[in-house]
Amino acid sequence: MTLGAVLRKIFMVDILTGMSVTFRHQKQADVITEQYPLERPVIAERYRGQPRLAVDPETGETLCNGCGMCVTACPEKLITVTSERDPETKKKKMTTYTLDLSRCMFCGLCQEACPTDCIELTQDYEMALYSREGMVLSREQLEQGPKPTVYER
Amino acid sequence: MEPLTRYLSSNVTPGEAGDMLWITIYILIVFAGVSVAVICMNWLERKILAHMQIRLGPMRVGPHGLLQPIADAVKLLIKEDVIPAKADKLMFWFAPLIVVMTAFTLFLVVPFGRTHAVTDMNIGILFMLGASSLSVLGVIIGGWSSNSHYPLLGALRSSAQMVSYEIAMGLAIVAAVLMTSLQTGTGTLSMIGIVESQAAQQTWFAFQFFPLGFIALVIFSIAMVAETNRAPFDLPEAESELVAGFMTEYSGIRWSLFFLAEYASMMAVSSIAVTLWLGGWLRPFPNALGGHAWDVAFSLVPGIAFLGLAAMCLLGAIRMPKVGALRVQTVGLAGFGVVLGLVGLVMLLPGVRERVQDIFWFVAKASIFMYLYIWYRGTFPRYRFDQLMKVGWKVLLPIALAVLILTALVGVRQELYAVFAGVIR
Numbered sequence: 209m210t211l212g213a214v215l216r217k218i219f220m221v222d223i224l225t226g227m228s229v230t231f232r233h234q235k236q237a238d239v240i241t242e243q244y245p246l247e248r249p250v251i252a253e254r255y256r257g258q259p260r261l262a263v264d265p266e267t268g269e270t271l272c273n274g275c276g277m278c279v280t281a282c283p284e285k286l287i288t289v290t291s292e293r294d295p296e297t298k299k300k301k302m303t304t305y306t307l308d309l310s311r312c313m314f315c316g317l318c319q320e321a322c323p324t325d326c327i328e329l330t331q332d333y334e335m336a337l338y339s340r341e342g343m344v345l346s347r348e349q350l351e352q353g354p355k356p357t358v359y360e361r
Numbered sequence: 362m363e364p365l366t367r368y369l370s371s372n373v374t375p376g377e378a379g380d381m382l383w384i385t386i387y388i389l390i391v392f393a394g395v396s397v398a399v400i401c402m403n404w405l406e407r408k409i410l411a412h413m414q415i416r417l418g419p420m421r422v423g424p425h426g427l428l429q430p431i432a433d434a435v436k437l438l439i440k441e442d443v444i445p446a447k448a449d450k451l452m453f454w455f456a457p458l459i460v461v462m463t464a465f466t467l468f469l470v471v472p473f474g475r476t477h478a479v480t481d482m483n484i485g486i487l488f489m490l491g492a493s494s495l496s497v498l499g500v501i502i503g504g505w506s507s508n509s510h511y512p513l514l515g516a517l518r519s520s521a522q523m524v525s526y527e528i529a530m531g532l533a534i535v536a537a538v539l540m541t542s543l544q545t546g547t548g549t550l551s552m553i554g555i556v557e558s559q560a561a562q563q564t565w566f567a568f569q570f571f572p573l574g575f576i577a578l579v580i581f582s583i584a585m586v587a588e589t590n591r592a593p594f595d596l597p598e599a600e601s602e603l604v605a606g607f608m609t610e611y612s613g614i615r616w617s618l619f620f621l622a623e624y625a626s627m628m629a630v631s632s633i634a635v636t637l638w639l640g641g642w643l644r645p646f647p648n649a650l651g652g653h654a655w656d657v658a659f660s661l662v663p664g665i666a667f668l669g670l671a672a673m674c675l676l677g678a679i680r681m682p683k684v685g686a687l688r689v690q691t692v693g694l695a696g697f698g699v700v701l702g703l704v705g706l707v708m709l710l711p712g713v714r715e716r717v718q719d720i721f722w723f724v725a726k727a728s729i730f731m732y733l734y735i736w737y738r739g740t741f742p743r744y745r746f747d748q749l750m751k752v753g754w755k756v757l758l759p760i761a762l763a764v765l766i767l768t769a770l771v772g773v774r775q776e777l778y779a780v781f782a783g784v785i786r
Contacts, residue, residue, distance in 0.1 A: 234412040235412075
């Protein structure tokens with residue numbers, strides 16, 4: 209052992225260096241904790257979260273034309289659409305729409321397939337529930353879209 | 362009014378005066394004070410440790426988690442009290458009591474000021490050492506009576522560690538006690554006597570025969586960490602190896618008794634260090650900044666410190682977001698600030714500040730050691746058991762012996778010089 213190493217040991221230089229490191233880290237500016245329900249992270253635009261069905265913002269009618277492209281596109285086969293032909297306009301009209309979120313892997317293929325940009329994946333990620341049944345989203349739930357809880361202390 | 366005037370006119374501790382009423386009051390005050398300090402320490406430790414690890418620590422219960430210890434205490438008190446079926450019931454029940462009682466008994470002789478101690482024993486420091494070693498018994502009983510592997514292993518480790526570090530600790534203490542015999546020729550073991558001899562020699566023992574006193578202080582401050590089973594010497598309760606050591610089978614209120622005792626004994630050994638080496642209740646810089654004006658200035662410090670705390674609380678209350686849900690907290694913080702401010706103002710009164718400043722300086726010095734405990738815990742990884750024993754027996758013990766011998770030699774030399782120079786003491 210060299211003299212320097214011995215002196216380092218006697219005066220506990222390494223121990224004091226370590227202690228100065230922890231002391232300097234005490235300043236509040238270093239804290240990287242996010243107070244989650246109060247502070248939320250910024251979610252990227254292209255994040256694929258809970259799906260929703262878009263409605264026409266003026267008339268409030270669904271954009272879905274009941275074509276069923278999303279049903280065929282879905283690799284997990286978790287979307288079911290029923291539709292009927294409108295006797296007056298002779299156009300297909302969507303009647304019910306269910307999406308089983310519990311099996312969804314958020315691949316976004318339904319969004320790609322949709323010709324009217326009706327189904328889309330939102331940036332919402334709070335999907336925890338107490339029952340499996342609740343994970344099957346109905347047309348109304350999908351059209352209302354995700355409603356994240358707003359927390360205050 | 363008679364007891365009050367009797368107390369105010371006395372300039373010895375109630376124990377010396379034989380005043381049963383004030384002894385009882387002092388015991389109650391010390392008991393309550395130590396318990397409150399444990400609560401504060403719990404919060405501070407979690408906060409400071411969190412900040413050292415770049416976290417926030419408790420934030421939810423009260424402003425900045427100030428009420429978290431109370432929430433924890435309530436949770437521990439209403440928890441189910443489990444005694445393992447195969448455990449020795451009586452001993453299992455008895456172990457936490459031993460640990461708590463010894464930890465609190467230590468505070469009988471801790472001198473918070475010349476008049477602010479329950480009593481002054483002429484063997485005060487021996488009493489502290491003896492009573493604090495009794496807590497090893499509680500730890501062993503607790504680990505053994507649990508009738509389980511981890512507690513037993515933890516208790517054995519703990520007893521080996523506490524016993525082996527007591528030697529280095531004792532030698533360091535003897536070095537300081539030797540210093541009390543300088544100038545007078547007769548040393549003292551009384552806690553108050555030790556502080557008074559530091560006042561008479563006009564130096565704290567940490568700076569007496571520099572660096573000898575300081576090395577003794579360093580040895581003591583390492584040994585006391587091992588003695589109280591705190592990180593980095595927390596092998597008896599090494600979570601990753603032994604679950605929780607001797608406390609594994611304990612839960613609820615019994616566990617919280619162990620917790621209380623751990624922090625109380627931390628404070629007790631810190632106050633030994635303060636008494637022996639850092640001048641106990643004496644204010645800092647009595648020589649360099651001496652004289653009446655400085656005395657008054659230093660006696661104002663406690664009141665000003667409290668006013669500063671009050672200002673911080675009020676500032677925090679003003680800066681609190683104006684949300685309905687936060688109203689109770691804001692009002693509570695402001696009220697706390699007002700109370701602190703009133704206490705600070707009372708401490709500025711001439712009659713009060715002379716009596717209170719002793720306690721303030723003692724507690725301020727002891728809290729440095731409490732901060733060091735947290736600091737160590739945030740910095741150092743745990744020692745392996747052989748490393749622990751190596752540090753205790755091969756490093757601290759020889760250094761402590763050398764310091765003891767050198768202190769004796771230097772002290773004798775100084776006394777002989779004084780005799781030859783004809784200094785009359």
